Amino acid sequence: MRQPYIGFLLPAAFLVCGLFLIPIGQLIILSFDGFTEPSLRWYAQILETGSIQRILWTTFRIVTITTLIAVLLGYAVAFAMAHMGPRQRLLLLLCVLVPFWLSVLVRALAWLILLRNNGIVNETLLATGLIGAPLPLVRNEFGVIIGMVHYLVPYAVFPIFATMQNMDGRLMMAARSVGASPLRTFIDVYLPVTLPAVFGAGLLVFVFGLGFFVTPAILGGGRVVMLSEYVSISVLQTLRWGLAASLSVVLLVATLALLWIVSKVVGVRRLLGNA
């Protein structure tokens, strides 16, 4: 069979190889000190150093919580969007998209202004007398999670929305007709049919979240150090490129492992929306 469009693949293939696979190969070599004297010392250091392990654990914890919240909110927004009238849908779509167009820096700073001790939220709560002292809403994990969830919700909304919109409404009617209440229909039919999209969205959000840098740096206020920030410090300040590389490899392997697990659970084709 002739494939006349195969030529269109070449630029993309070239870009992926030249700008992505080769640097990653170099990164892996670097993490084993492969350009000088091969060793496993950076990996040993990761295993031996408590502070690095704490950073890995913090990263994993924050990203997991963020993913759960973002997917839950995303599911609700997608559900509303899929089942409301076209005009309302457009409005809601705008509400989801507008923050999407703002830079991550602007958004993190906006949250800082809202959530800091003398920010709008705390001032309001103090003025109404609901609290006696400002709540610690920022420069901690709470603040980081708020910022990350805010950034990542749209990434959860769209894959779930696409699946919900393509779903045959007659499935739900069929469930009702054989005796299922609206709630049962949701639990037995709607949820299982949209679940692959939920996993897909969760994976997207999780992988994205693992590499977050700006939001934790600003809303964590230096107290919540996540992996990317530590890698950046290793590259720019402590100049331990081997450590940065090995941490990046750990991140890469973790991501691929997660992708593999989820694809085993739901199947790659369903993950890509081919339910």
Next chain:
Amino acid sequence: MNKAQEKPIALSIRNLVKTYGKVAAIDNVSLDIASGEFLSLLGPSGSGKSTILMAIAGFVTPDSGEILLNGQKIDALSPEKRQFGVVFQGYALFPHMSVRGNIAYPLKLRGIKGAELDAQVERTIDLVHLSALADRMPRQLSGGQQQRVALARALVFDPSVVLLDEPLSALDKKLRAELQFELRSLHQRLGTTFVNVTHDQEEAMTMSDRIVILRDGAVQQIGAPDSLYNRPSTRFVADFLGRANFLEGAVSSVNGTELKIDVKGIAVRHAKGKDAAAQGEKTLLALRPERIAVVSPDQAKTSLNRIDGSVQTSAFVGSQYVYVIDTPLGTIESQMPAFEAGPLRQPGAQVAVTWSPEAGVLVKDK
């Protein structure tokens, strides 16, 4: 003649109206469906047939009118409380459940478990001949097999009424014919009331005890397939159910049981039967193509209506010859059994068309 007169009424629809904007999807429809009857709602797309079915199922809320099941109003009941088996267009099988899972689901909702559940599911799977495929997922099945699963899922909980929304429309012609007979025999065995929506007149004729012909949301005519086919009341019904030639004219004389109708200056004889028509009245005569014979022009004159013409097109379609003949009355279509009609006449051939005065039926022009 039809079962509605013998058996108790299962489902009753009274003055049902549903409008979308300014369009009436259901325009004051009243129907009585007898217990155990196989009734088809037949009409072109946009005739409101599916909307009526969905109103019965509870998925469409009518603007006015009422629906009664065994004399009880069910308008206020949600779909799951109505306990009708519904086969949806496109089948709507649950993609994450196996064949067995799909069929067991209605029973599980009713709290049936264990051996009883298995026994009822197996029985229904056997009923639709799916035993070999019970553990497959819906996407691994062909269209005909999916249709059977959908039917089994609608039947497994023993509903008193089964609603079918274009159940066979997605299948190819041969399979459709097979399943029509299967559905028909299933209905006869179960004795359940079936309400079927279709746009396929052949399907409606094959399966139904009675057919309701719908147009623009309103009932055109209700009757058994043969009475609708032989005694259509309007041009629309005659045209939609089967094929028909239409001759417009006016009654020139009434002679006992026979009318003479003047069609474009030619006298056409029509045995009026039940048709009431007074002299001078405008009439529309519907003639089925199979009642019209194409003969040689030199063939002896008969007592039949006879008019000369020439073959415009001719075709051999297996069992029949199909002719379109140019005549002074306009073009007339004829279908003749091929085995007794000699060789096919070619376009341009001079012929005569004949039909008996009893062949036609007067219909209203609407």
